[in-house]
Amino acid sequence: MARKRSNIPATDAALERADRILSEPSSPSVDLVAEYGTLADSYRILLRKLNKTIVISDTYQMQFRELMKQIEDTTYKYRQLKDVALPLCVYCKNIRTDNDYWQRLETYFGTHADIMFSHGICPECIKSTTRQLGAWQQKDTFPDIPASSEPPAARSTPKPVEDEILKELHSLLQRSAVTGNPLTPELERVVGRHTKLLRRFNKIVTISDGYQSQLMDLKARLEFSARTDLLTGLANRWEIMARLESEKSRSERHKKNFSILISDLDLFKEINDNHGHLAGDRVLRAVADILRGQIRSEDFCGRWGGEEFLFILPETDLPTACSVAAKLLAKVRKISVTWEERKISTTMSMGIGVFRPGMSIDGCLKQIDGALFRAKGSGRDRFVTVNE
Numbered sequence: 001m002a003r004k005r006s007n008i009p010a011t012d013a014a015l016e017r018a019d020r021i022l023s024e025p026s027s028p029s030v031d032l033v034a035e036y037g038t039l040a041d042s043y044r045i046l047l048r049k050l051n052k053t054i055v056i057s058d059t060y061q062m063q064f065r066e067l068m069k070q071i072e073d074t075t076y077k078y079r080q081l082k083d084v085a086l087p088l089c090v091y092c093k094n095i096r097t098d099n100d101y102w103q104r105l106e107t108y109f110g111t112h113a114d115i116m117f118s119h120g121i122c123p124e125c126i127k128s129t130t131r132q133l134g135a136w137q138q139k140d141t142f143p144d145i146p147a148s149s150e151p152p153a154a155r156s157t158p159k160p161v162e163d164e165i166l167k168e169l170h171s172l173l174q175r176s177a178v179t180g181n182p183l184t185p186e187l188e189r190v191v192g193r194h195t196k197l198l199r200r201f202n203k204i205v206t207i208s209d210g211y212q213s214q215l216m217d218l219k220a221r222l223e224f225s226a227r228t229d230l231l232t233g234l235a236n237r238w239e240i241m242a243r244l245e246s247e248k249s250r251s252e253r254h255k256k257n258f259s260i261l262i263s264d265l266d267l268f269k270e271i272n273d274n275h276g277h278l279a280g281d282r283v284l285r286a287v288a289d290i291l292r293g294q295i296r297s298e299d300f301c302g303r304w305g306g307e308e309f310l311f312i313l314p315e316t317d318l319p320t321a322c323s324v325a326a327k328l329l330a331k332v333r334k335i336s337v338t339w340e341e342r343k344i345s346t347t348m349s350m351g352i353g354v355f356r357p358g359m360s361i362d363g364c365l366k367q368i369d370g371a372l373f374r375a376k377g378s379g380r381d382r383f384v385t386v387n388e
Contacts, residue, residue: 043190050201057204060211068218231281232288235302240310243300244361247312252357259321261311262368263328263350266380268307271344279339280307283346290331295324318354318385325350325383333381347381354386 173191177184229236235243247258265287272280284307291301291309300312311328313321329348337344351372355364367386375384 039187039190043194046194046197050197050204053201053204053208057208057211060208060215064211064215064218229303232285232303234288234292234309235300237302237305240300240302240304240312241361243302243312247314248355248361250314251355255357256315257317257354257356259311259313259316259318259324259352259354260364260368261313261321261325261328261350261352261383262304262365262372263309263311263348264372264376265307265332266347266349266376268346271346275339275342275344279337279344282339283335283337283344286335286337287332287346287348290335291328294328294331318352318387321352321354322383322385325352329381329383349375349380350383351375352383352385 170191173184173187177188181187227235227239244260250256251258265283268280268283271283284303288303288309291311295301295311295313298314302310304310311324313324316324329350332346332348335345349372351368351370351374353364353368353371355361371384371386371388374388375382378384
């Protein structure tokens with residue numbers, strides 16, 4: 001979206017020529033009409049640049065309004081919360097932590113707004129997750145996500161070069177007035193008009209930068225939403241496929257293998273049937289938090305779909321992948337989620353395979369799905385490799 005603005009040069013040929021003429025006003029070779037025309041041409045160039053900047057600013061403003069309308073269209077149902085008490089106490093300023101309140105509020109969202117209460121994302125979580133998602137993207141062809149969302153006022157704007165030209169114009173006007181040049185009144189009007197245009201130009205540049213900064217922030221949020229599963233905070237299926245293609249390219253380029261793990265929560269339908277879908281969502285979030293914290297920074301975890309999760313372990317052989325799987329299964333086995341004063345626990349089954357150069361992503365995933373199916377059929381709460 002950003003366009004490179006071409007600054008007016010610090011020196012202007014017309015002004016230099018005018019300076020030389022005013023320093024020698026008695027020279028017989030001076031054609032004042034021609035010199036005045038040259039100065040007028042320079043003035044017209046500045047005016048064209050101002051008009052072009054106004055057009056760019058109007059374009060930014062129009063695009064910003066369109067994006068704001070999209071955001072409003074996706075969040076209008078939250079306005080129904082006017083009848084729900086805020087979770088912040090007006091006296092002690094503390095946030096309510098009793099589970100019953102948040103459960104009732106979450107139920108309200110699910111029944112009245114057709115949207116999950118857990119889908120709210122604070123700015124700090126956006127920054128943290130986009131940094132994690134963007135770290136590997138910087139090495140590939142996918143667009144970067146800006147990690148900073150600071151307001152436009154906090155960003156410094158370089159001082160325009162035109163200020164130096166304005167100083168030269170005032171200096172030229174002073175010298176012209178001292179020497180009694182007949183063009184002094186005209187030059188004074190030109191300088192005044194130039195000053196007014198310069199103020200307008202700088203104001204429009206500031207407004208344009210503000211719109212551009214807000215557009216960048218909205219782009220980061222939309223990019224985050226497009227790549228993230230909002231229930232768990234993990235990467236979604238689209239992001240997983242992009243990462244798999246990236247790892248495939250790297251594997252074929254460096255002739256190195258990587259492991260893929262696909263896991264599925266056991267008997268998850270029973271949790272939804274016995275406790276409700278909101279309880280199932282809470283279990284999914286708890287599992288996602290555990291899985292996210294048990295892998296290396298260079299590893300990757302995403303929600304493959306439903307209650308399935310997919311892991312990518314770069315440069316990891318099968319025995320090491322099996323060790324990681326055993327650790328993950330043990331951690332999930334210890335999870336206990338409280339819902340309506342009842343404890344909910346779960347287990348997980350997993351299929352493991354190794355991607356080797358020359359394989360296809362779809363073929364490898366199909367083999368791992370088969371291993372996961374065998375793990376389910378052989379008693380659940382275990383992992384099975386492709387070769388077993």
